[in-house]
Amino acid sequence: MKKWIIPLLFVSCLLFACEDQSSKETDVSNEPTKNDKLPYTTEEWKQQALDSTWYKNLTIPSEEVFVEMIDFEGDEVPELFISYSGTNYGYIIGHYNKNSEAWEPWNSQQYETTIHGDFRFKGIFKDEDKKDIALIINFEAGASGNLEVLHLLKVADDGSNIISGQSYRLYEDSELKVDTSKNTFTIQTGDFLEHFTLREHAITSENSTTNLYSGLPIIQNSKLLKLLNHDFFKTDIIFGDTYPIAKGKVGSPKEEDYYEGGLCSFYDNYFFCLAEEEIPVSHYYLSNFKNITKESLEGVIGQAIQISSYERYGDPDDIVYYANFELDNVYFQAEFNHDQSNAELTSLTLGMNALE
Template identity: 25%
Template sequence: MIKKSMTILSLLFLLVACSQKETKEPVVEEKEKDNVEEAVTLPQTDEEWLALSLESKWNEKQDLSNVEFGEPVAVNFDGDFIPEVVMAYSTLDEQYGYLIGKFDEVSKIWELWENIVLENIQSIEALDKIALEDKSELLITKETSKESNTSLGMYRFSKVDNKIIEAASIDVDADKEVVIDPAQSLVSYYNEGSIIELKLENNKWLSGTDHKIYLKTSTNLFKEEYWDVIGEAPIRELPITLGTSYEETKQAIGTPKEEFSLEGGLCADYKNFFFCKAYFGEDGILQYTSKIPNKVTIEDFKEVLGEPEKEGLTDHPYIVYSFRYDLGDYIIILESNSEDPKGNIDKILVVKK
């Protein structure tokens, strides 16, 4: 009898254990199912991200009064496959700029990433974006100054500065259409009545027929464009940086061979180069001239910089053939050693505008 009772109890315990196991397993499966569903709920398209952003109303929580917002644009600035949202804004007291919102994957909320404030502006619009080669994207905007000059602003994320910077600015006709093809990285616009089409090249240029626009990756424009771009050409490296202190630079590189005046500015002359202040009383270096010891021609520079903006004979102090490039805030002039445009380039002049 006892043995029979033990057998019945054993069966009961076995049934209870099986029952508990059966009830627990579906709970685990249900929990796993919930996690899968939660992961899938994140937006997959730009349109879905924009809708999620607008629902959160993150832009309305910023310290801006009497503000109007433009149409939002989704731009993947940092290449992490979750786009940021850009909203152009204007206020009654004539503040203009772009709010950039970023989605926090942990808290699942939208937060202000950056507020880019513009000056001397009367209207702005965030247009669209184009894809860069590193999976990040370039924002393209249309901006009109108080002098009624209209330009396309190009904004990208700078890993050097760890923020959004203006990579380039292009003058356009205000009353003509701007066409942007994000997938093909193409931009077409009108300038002085002529249509211009530019395509991304090597992740640093927007290039087209007779046009080549450099896309900065750092706010240090001169260092970027001289060391990175001109530095690819076969010339000596620049030992100084324009805009830095004239006196401090002299102390850093040593006593000059002599100092002289050039167009009202004081210059320090060394063996193969000299640099100048623009005016007496101002300490920042605004001009640099260097000899080029290597035997190179304008064709070597064209491989890096494209076609020059201007070229022709100059006579200061000797008649030579020169070529001029305008790179952002700087003018670069290359001088040959003769009146022959095919002659060797033996001098480079860099001037801050």
């Protein structure tokens, strides 16, 4: 059972924080003055970070695996990324505060496992906004096999946190190749080979294009949130949360059972399902809306809604009335009680990928 620890600077998520509280105190007495020389080279920044009071006083829970400089914010002042391994494994990120001219803790993540876990550095992509996206493999050895997931770590869009922009499960026979000069990577599993390219804050492959997660609330339109008035939006769940993280934010479900082949957590008015461990939940299912009409929804989203229908399980007495639409890079599938202009919303599916 994994133990999830909330990040230091958290707006949403994903990815966990735990470090010695003593390391959070910034002591600037021995810090060099940098403003007259900004920016340094990457190697100079690394040496400054390693010589800082913060790093010298830092308690690392176990064996250090690697130290990299990663410019998550794209401001030519890279962050110090420290990975450690063991039964407690994770990473710690140090950040240079330009105001105090000192290094200080910024973000961290820790896992617990019974055997061994570590993070493995695979390179850095540069996005269009000059922000670094780090390719990091989360490896965990378990009694029944190994779990290996490639994460594209990035800064949240509001700059408050480090999140996994996208994640990809690697299997025992998977081979990963990374070309940082072209922002591309390939994953070959058996005879199946797929190429991925980072372009315009999205990952494109032969099969799909998926936006990088923002680290922000799923719906940011205040009028839509007010209209929907749903318990789900009080949970702080965001796209990019894995199944365990989403459960951790809400608490124990009323029921956990299989639905259409996947393990799902059911709460009073919503549920979500596990695709694979450590892979973000891609869709959330909301129900029990009150007096929300097609017309009121159209007025808030600023677009017309065309209701279609189909026979569920081929049963002419069981008709599903639905409409798909997109708003702020979120895909919605809405179900209604009928297809007339005064139709009322009965359920809503939220997804990062287009819904069929």
